[in-house]
Amino acid sequence: MKQHLNTLYVTLEGAYLRKDGAAVEIRHEGETKLRVPLHNLEGIVTFGWDTTVSASLMAGCHEHGVSVTFLTPHGKFISSSYGGISGNILLRREQYRRCDNEGASLPIAQNMIAAKLHNTRTILQRAARDHGTKSPERAHALTRAADFLATRISAAMRTTNLACEQRPNHRF
Numbered sequence: 001m002k003q004h005l006n007t008l009y010v011t012l013e014g015a016y017l018r019k020d021g022a023a024v025e026i027r028h029e030g031e032t033k034l035r036v037p038l039h040n041l042e043g044i045v046t047f048g049w050d051t052t053v054s055a056s057l058m059a060g061c062h063e064h065g066v067s068v069t070f071l072t073p074h075g076k077f078i079s080s081s082y083g084g085i086s087g088n089i090l091l092r093r094e095q096y097r098r099c100d101n102e103g104a105s106l107p108i109a110q111n112m113i114a115a116k117l118h119n120t121r122t123i124l125q126r127a128a129r130d131h132g133t134k135s136p137e138r139a140h141a142l143t144r145a146a147d148f149l150a151t152r153i154s155a156a157m158r159t160t161n162l163a164c165e166q167r168p169n170h171r172f
Contacts, residue, residue, distance in 0.1 A: 016051075023035045106161070114156045117149050117153045
Protein backbone atom coordinates (compact mmCIF):
# COMPACT_ATOMS: atom_id res chain seq x y z
CA MET A 1 0.00 0.00 0.00
CA LYS A 2 1.32 3.47 -0.90
CA GLN A 3 1.57 5.87 1.98
CA HIS A 4 0.88 9.48 1.02
CA LEU A 5 3.13 11.75 2.97
CA ASN A 6 3.12 15.46 3.75
CA THR A 7 5.05 18.54 2.78
CA LEU A 8 6.20 20.93 5.48
CA TYR A 9 6.02 24.58 4.36
CA VAL A 10 8.18 26.99 6.36
CA THR A 11 7.26 30.64 5.78
CA LEU A 12 8.80 32.13 8.92
CA GLU A 13 11.70 34.47 8.01
CA GLY A 14 14.82 33.73 10.02
CA ALA A 15 13.77 30.17 10.88
CA TYR A 16 16.43 27.60 11.68
CA LEU A 17 15.58 23.99 10.81
CA ARG A 18 17.57 21.25 12.50
CA LYS A 19 17.37 17.53 13.16
CA ASP A 20 16.36 16.65 16.70
CA GLY A 21 16.45 12.88 17.07
CA ALA A 22 14.06 11.57 14.41
CA ALA A 23 12.24 14.89 14.05
CA VAL A 24 12.58 18.21 12.27
CA GLU A 25 12.71 21.05 14.75
CA ILE A 26 11.92 24.59 13.62
CA ARG A 27 13.50 27.26 15.81
CA HIS A 28 13.12 31.01 15.66
CA GLU A 29 14.95 33.47 17.91
CA GLY A 30 16.13 30.63 20.15
CA GLU A 31 12.64 29.23 20.70
CA THR A 32 11.24 25.95 19.33
CA LYS A 33 8.19 26.70 17.18
CA LEU A 34 7.39 23.23 15.81
CA ARG A 35 8.57 19.63 15.81
CA VAL A 36 7.54 17.20 13.06
CA PRO A 37 8.62 13.54 12.79
CA LEU A 38 10.88 13.18 9.76
CA HIS A 39 9.30 9.88 8.71
CA ASN A 40 5.95 11.70 8.23
CA LEU A 41 7.39 14.02 5.59
CA GLU A 42 7.87 13.75 1.86
CA GLY A 43 9.28 17.23 1.44
CA ILE A 44 10.24 20.47 3.14
CA VAL A 45 9.72 23.79 1.34
CA THR A 46 11.18 26.98 2.78
CA PHE A 47 10.20 30.52 1.78
CA GLY A 48 12.59 33.36 2.53
CA TRP A 49 16.17 34.56 2.26
CA ASP A 50 16.98 34.01 5.91
CA THR A 51 15.91 30.39 6.43
CA THR A 52 18.72 28.03 7.45
CA VAL A 53 18.81 24.22 7.38
CA SER A 54 21.45 22.34 9.36
CA ALA A 55 23.78 19.84 7.71
CA SER A 56 22.51 17.08 10.01
CA LEU A 57 18.92 17.72 8.87
CA MET A 58 20.01 17.70 5.22
CA ALA A 59 21.71 14.31 5.82
CA GLY A 60 18.63 13.00 7.63
CA CYS A 61 16.40 14.15 4.79
CA HIS A 62 18.65 12.36 2.31
CA GLU A 63 18.48 9.13 4.32
CA HIS A 64 14.67 9.28 4.55
CA GLY A 65 14.10 10.37 0.93
CA VAL A 66 12.75 13.79 1.95
CA SER A 67 13.27 16.64 -0.52
CA VAL A 68 14.28 20.10 0.70
CA THR A 69 13.38 23.07 -1.52
CA PHE A 70 14.38 26.70 -1.07
CA LEU A 71 12.19 29.48 -2.49
CA THR A 72 12.37 33.27 -2.29
CA PRO A 73 9.79 35.02 -0.08
CA HIS A 74 7.61 35.35 -3.22
CA GLY A 75 7.94 31.69 -4.24
CA LYS A 76 10.66 31.87 -6.92
CA PHE A 77 12.76 28.72 -7.04
CA ILE A 78 16.30 28.95 -5.62
CA SER A 79 17.43 25.33 -5.21
CA SER A 80 16.41 21.90 -4.04
CA SER A 81 17.92 18.73 -2.67
CA TYR A 82 16.43 15.26 -3.09
CA GLY A 83 16.95 12.16 -1.04
CA GLY A 84 17.86 8.86 -2.59
CA ILE A 85 16.02 8.14 -5.80
CA SER A 86 13.86 5.06 -5.62
CA GLY A 87 12.30 3.28 -8.52
CA ASN A 88 12.53 0.37 -10.85
CA ILE A 89 15.35 0.82 -13.38
CA LEU A 90 13.76 -1.71 -15.71
CA LEU A 91 10.53 0.30 -15.76
CA ARG A 92 12.42 3.54 -16.43
CA ARG A 93 14.37 1.93 -19.30
CA GLU A 94 11.13 0.69 -20.87
CA GLN A 95 9.65 4.18 -20.55
CA TYR A 96 12.62 5.63 -22.45
CA ARG A 97 12.30 2.95 -25.14
CA ARG A 98 8.62 3.78 -25.63
CA CYS A 99 9.40 7.48 -25.76
CA ASP A 100 11.70 6.88 -28.73
CA ASN A 101 9.15 4.65 -30.50
CA GLU A 102 6.28 6.65 -32.03
CA GLY A 103 4.10 3.56 -32.40
CA ALA A 104 4.35 2.87 -28.68
CA SER A 105 4.14 6.48 -27.50
CA LEU A 106 1.22 7.57 -29.72
CA PRO A 107 -1.51 5.78 -27.70
CA ILE A 108 -0.05 7.16 -24.46
CA ALA A 109 -0.01 10.71 -25.86
CA GLN A 110 -3.56 10.31 -27.20
CA ASN A 111 -4.87 9.26 -23.81
CA MET A 112 -3.03 12.04 -21.99
CA ILE A 113 -4.29 14.78 -24.33
CA ALA A 114 -7.82 13.37 -24.32
CA ALA A 115 -7.82 13.25 -20.50
CA LYS A 116 -6.63 16.86 -20.21
CA LEU A 117 -9.29 18.00 -22.68
CA HIS A 118 -11.94 15.99 -20.83
CA ASN A 119 -10.97 17.57 -17.49
CA THR A 120 -11.08 21.05 -19.03
CA ARG A 121 -14.46 20.28 -20.58
CA THR A 122 -15.79 19.16 -17.19
CA ILE A 123 -14.64 22.44 -15.63
CA LEU A 124 -16.36 24.44 -18.40
CA GLN A 125 -19.58 22.47 -17.97
CA ARG A 126 -19.53 23.08 -14.21
CA ALA A 127 -18.94 26.80 -14.78
CA ALA A 128 -21.84 26.90 -17.27
CA ARG A 129 -24.14 25.32 -14.66
CA ASP A 130 -22.96 27.78 -12.01
CA HIS A 131 -23.51 30.82 -14.27
CA GLY A 132 -26.71 29.54 -15.88
CA THR A 133 -29.17 31.70 -13.94
CA LYS A 134 -26.91 34.72 -13.40
CA SER A 135 -25.62 35.14 -16.94
CA PRO A 136 -27.31 33.02 -19.63
CA GLU A 137 -25.08 34.41 -22.40
CA ARG A 138 -21.94 33.47 -20.47
CA ALA A 139 -23.35 30.00 -19.76
CA HIS A 140 -24.10 29.59 -23.47
CA ALA A 141 -20.51 30.57 -24.40
CA LEU A 142 -19.12 28.11 -21.86
CA THR A 143 -21.36 25.34 -23.19
CA ARG A 144 -20.22 26.05 -26.77
CA ALA A 145 -16.59 25.87 -25.65
CA ALA A 146 -17.25 22.56 -23.87
CA ASP A 147 -18.94 21.18 -27.00
CA PHE A 148 -15.94 22.24 -29.09
CA LEU A 149 -13.63 20.37 -26.70
CA ALA A 150 -15.76 17.24 -27.17
CA THR A 151 -14.92 17.31 -30.88
CA ARG A 152 -11.23 17.83 -30.09
CA ILE A 153 -11.23 14.83 -27.75
CA SER A 154 -12.42 12.54 -30.51
CA ALA A 155 -9.94 14.14 -32.94
CA ALA A 156 -7.09 13.50 -30.48
CA MET A 157 -8.03 9.84 -30.27
CA ARG A 158 -8.10 9.56 -34.09
CA THR A 159 -4.74 11.18 -34.74
CA THR A 160 -2.17 9.03 -36.53
CA ASN A 161 1.10 10.75 -35.59
CA LEU A 162 2.72 12.89 -32.93
CA ALA A 163 3.24 15.94 -35.15
CA CYS A 164 1.66 19.11 -33.83
CA GLU A 165 -0.77 20.61 -36.31
CA GLN A 166 -1.04 24.38 -36.40
CA ARG A 167 -4.68 25.40 -36.77
CA PRO A 168 -6.22 28.84 -36.73
CA ASN A 169 -7.62 29.98 -33.41
CA HIS A 170 -11.25 28.99 -32.90
CA ARG A 171 -13.59 31.68 -31.66
CA PHE A 172 -16.43 30.48 -29.45
